[in-house]
Amino acid sequence: MSTVLTIVLIFQYVVLAYFALLNLGYTLFGYLGLRSIVVYSRELSQITLRDLLARESYKPVSILVPAYNEETCIVDSVRSFLGLRYPEFEVVVVSDGSTDATVDRLIEAFALLEVPAVYRRALPSAAVKRMFRSARHPNLVVLEKENGGKADALNAAIDVARYPLVCAVDADSLLDADALLRATRPFLEDENVVAIGGTIRPLNGARVVDGRVVELAMPKSWLARLQILEYARAFFSGRAGWSHFDALLIISGAFGVFRRDAVINVGGYLVGTVGEDMELVVRLHRHYRERHEAYRILFTPDPICWTEVPTDWATLRGQRNRWHRGLWETLWTHRALMFNPQYGRLGTFAVPYFLVFEALAPIVEAFGWIAMPLAIALGIFNTSFAIWFLILSVLYGMLLSQLAVGIETLLLQRYPRLRDRLALFAASFIEFLGYRQLLVFERCLATLLVFRRRGVWGRMKRAGVTHEQAAP
Amino acid sequence: MWRRWGDYLYAVLVLVVFGAEALALIVLSLAFFARIVGLLAYGRLIELMIAVVLLTCISLAVVMMHVLVYMAMSAYRERSRKARGQRWTELFVAWMFDRTVELPARFPREAIDALLELRETIRGEDGVALGALIEARGIAAKLTKRARSRRLAARLHAIEGLAKARVPSALEVAYELLDDETPVVRFMATRVIARTLAAFPGLDRRRFVTALRTHELPGGVVEEALLLLDDAAGSVIGDLLSVDRVPPRLARAALDAVGRATDTNHDEVARAVVHFVAHPDPELRAAAMQAAARMHLREPALTELIAGAAGGEIEFVRMQATRALGVIDQERALRVLWERLRDVSWWVRRAAAETLPTLGPPGLALLTRASNEHPDRFARHMAHHVLMEAELGGAP
Known part of the structure; x- marks a missing residue:
């Protein structure tokens, strides 16, 4: 019995140490994120943006929009991309074997005309069936190709892209009007920058006019509210912190700007993985570090991309399952980096952190939940200690959420009402009443299925966001 | 925001x-x-x-x-x-x-913000008068002092104010800040100098040329500063390019600004561009040919250099030379472009097809002919594709 007790005690200690280390990490990243925002908001001022526009000091950008069965949102999204404030850009939409009316909607809305598919194939991709150009928008190109997955569609779009920077976005995303100006600025200031990630914010509940978010309101769905907290924590704390250490491993697939030649040099997006966004970033790191070439991969807190988050459990679980499998797939593909000092802080710190505190986190948490009934059954459950520890972890989680929410209030476009703030405060507590546990379960499931379901995407059901047209 | x-x-x-x-x-x-x-x-x-x-x-x-x-x-x-x-x-x-x-005798914070914003918007004599008011009321002095603050956020805020103010008294601190250890401070200081020199064309620009040469600023920042110089850009670019052993990074930025900044059609700039078209560094050669095309520089010395480069070995130089063929004798350009339509490089073929319509009706006629009669299949495809794009209004 004493051996079992010792094991349980040691396990409890490991869990506590894990909890302490994880939260110390979050704390540090939270502070660094905030610090970077303080500086960033001043260095990229309005006059800098005005100078960029007025003097045409910029690098032209190709916006890449992979689309699979996006008939409900594709026209509004493309319209919003075409309305961006940027001197020179093109929009390349790739319908990746859509079986719905995605291409028909585009043909109708933008007066597309079929043109010969003449472009240089630097990256392999599934066969392109048709290529269109718009009679109304010279900077719109649409490809219709065989289904090959998101990575394959992005590779085809990179082939067609004619500008030195490419910006990968999701078909259901909206960009702030100045997002490209802000995202491309670091490429001008530092020739070593190869990729930039921006902030993603949930679109649900927002009022959208002419493809622009004009007003924020708390979505009615609690599931969406909980994700507002998650996105705030991930982007305002986590990524800004990693970027500070020059060890950013993820640039969200919903919005990232890359140097086209750099992406081509590493072979483009990896087909057959569900974590193609993270995989590409890790491969870029690896490529430059192995060649001892100077490079930078950065996160900037303010080009902002808006995306619709799932409002039903099935879609949310599918999405989180996919994200977690994507993480495992990337860690497995690049296992050579793990604890490898040859890759600097990437190998010694960032990749091991992602293994221990991201990939394995749901398993540790699940063990904690399993250990509880086990301890009760063995008669060694210490109720008072367990309750206090539970209260502490909930409070700490709420504190981290409120830190990120506090950063959100510094944005000009924030949730403006007092009741929104109170809803977010309530959400930071509610997430511990089943939401978190269900997602832990889903991520554990993803860990078990990672090799069986390699590259399987699943379906995303969209509720759709109402777009308004501005009054003439 | x-x-x-x-x-x-x-x-x-x-x-x-x-x-x-x-x-x-x-x-x-x-x-x-x-x-x-x-x-x-x-x-x-x-x-x-x-x-x-x-x-x-x-x-x-x-x-x-x-x-x-x-x-x-x-x-x-x-x-x-x-x-x-x-x-x-x-x-x-x-x-x-x-x-x-x-x-009023004292300006509160919002008055200072309003004044700086107005100065940013208003140019010409009224703008200069606003600048004088900013100096007379000690706002520039206050910003200068804060630009030396130890707090980065305060420093950046003050430098932005000086960039808006565009007053000569800001130059001293701006030059000083070019040695700051924080890159973004150096970049913002460069902008302050460029904006101020643009507002006061009579000010000494040679110090800026020297500062650009002696400070390790990224090419993009130098290029932006040159573009911000407005009418002062021509002489600064000319000075930068005419200096012996100008660092390639700086030469590239200056060449990239040629033809884009206002008033760069100086003889000195033109001579420098011709010089760089024959430069041993392929990147500078390509940049110079782009500059020549933007300037519509019709120098007899360029004909052989550009036509020769269009048949060279390096792909990106060939592509830029092909695009620059518009500035040489038309008959020769048409001959070279017909040839380049069957280049092994997709980008050069595209450049050739896209350059032809810029040569006017003869170029367009040749492109149409190429889409039907060019002996090379890839040349025909490219010509056809670019013609279709031109019809859709998508030709550059």
Whole structure:
């Protein structure tokens, strides 16, 4: 019995140490994120943006929009991309074997005309069936190709892209009007920058006019509210912190700007993985570090991309399952980096952190939940200690959420009402009443299925966001 | 866009709150370990745990209260400052039209912001008068002092103010800040100098040329500064390019600004561009050919150089040479472009097809002919494709 007790005690200690280390990490990243925002908001001022526009000091950008069965949102999204404030850009939409009316909607809305598919194939991709150009928008190109997955569609779009920077976005995303100006600025200031990630914010509940978010309101769905907290924590704390250490491993697939030649040099997006966004970033790191070439991969807190988050459990679980499998797939593909000092802080710190505190986190948490009934059954459950520890972890989680929410209030476009703030405060507590546990379960499931379901995407059901047209 | 008010205070609050929490977590971990090895009584551990829970409760309440108070205060402040700023702007506009309009002895913060914003918008004589007002009221001096502050946020805020003010007295501190250890400060200081020199063409530009040569600024920043110089750009670019052994990074930035900045059609610039078209560095050669095309530089010396480069070995040089063929003798250009339509490089073929329509009706006729009759299949495809794009209005 004493051996079992010792094991349980040691396990409890490991869990506590894990909890302490994880939260110390979050704390540090939270502070660094905030610090970077303080500086960033001043260095990229309005006059800098005005100078960029007025003097045409910029690098032209190709916006890449992979689309699979996006008939409900594709026209509004493309319209919003075409309305961006940027001197020179093109929009390349790739319908990746859509079986719905995605291409028909585009043909109708933008007066597309079929043109010969003449472009240089630097990256392999599934066969392109048709290529269109718009009679109304010279900077719109649409490809219709065989289904090959998101990575394959992005590779085809990179082939067609004619500008030195490419910006990968999701078909259901909206960009702030100045997002490209802000995202491309670091490429001008530092020739070593190869990729930039921006902030993603949930679109649900927002009022959208002419493809622009004009007003924020708390979505009615609690599931969406909980994700507002998650996105705030991930982007305002986590990524800004990693970027500070020059060890950013993820640039969200919903919005990232890359140097086209750099992406081509590493072979483009990896087909057959569900974590193609993270995989590409890790491969870029690896490529430059192995060649001892100077490079930078950065996160900037303010080009902002808006995306619709799932409002039903099935879609949310599918999405989180996919994200977690994507993480495992990337860690497995690049296992050579793990604890490898040859890759600097990437190998010694960032990749091991992602293994221990991201990939394995749901398993540790699940063990904690399993250990509880086990301890009760063995008669060694210490109720008072367990309750206090539970209260502490909930409070700490709420504190981290409120830190990120506090950063959100510094944005000009924030949730403006007092009741929104109170809803977010309530959400930071509610997430511990089943939401978190269900997602832990889903991520554990993803860990078990990672090799069986390699590259399987699943379906995303969209509720759709109402777009308004501005009054003439 | 971010609010610039309250962020510093929040950063300090977060540092304090989470510093305390981090300490508490470390103490708790050590206490737990001490309990396992029997150095700490169970009761003491629980007491410690309760203390950490209480601390976290207080931290949460403090952060939450701060967020709510900040929300309310920032919303109120923005509304009131906007209204006051609007009144100040109206007063300064009235002063611009009638200099006898009385201005208050002291300018509050929103007046300074309104004045700097107005200075940013208004050019010409009125702009200079606003600049003089900024200097006379000590605003420039105050910004200069803050630009030397130890706090980065304050420094950046002040430098932005100086960039808007565009006053000669800002130049000294701006040159000084080119040696700052923070890259973004150096970049912003470069912009201050360029904007000020553009506003006062009589000021000495040679110091700026020297500063650009002696400071390791990224090409993009140099190029932007040159573009910001407006009418002063030509002479600065000419000076930069005519210097012996100009660093390639700087030459590239200057060549990239040629033809894009206003008033760069100087003889000195033209001579430098011709010189760089024959430069041994392929990147500079390509940049010079792009510059020649933008300037529509019709120098006899360029004909052989560009036509020769269009058949060279390096793909990107060939592509830029092909695009620059528009500046040489048309008959020769048409012959070379027909040839380049069957280049092994897709990009060169595209450049050739896209350049032809820029040569007017003869070029368009040749492109049409190429789409039907060119002996090379790839040349025909490319010509056809570009023709279709041109019909759709997509040709560059």
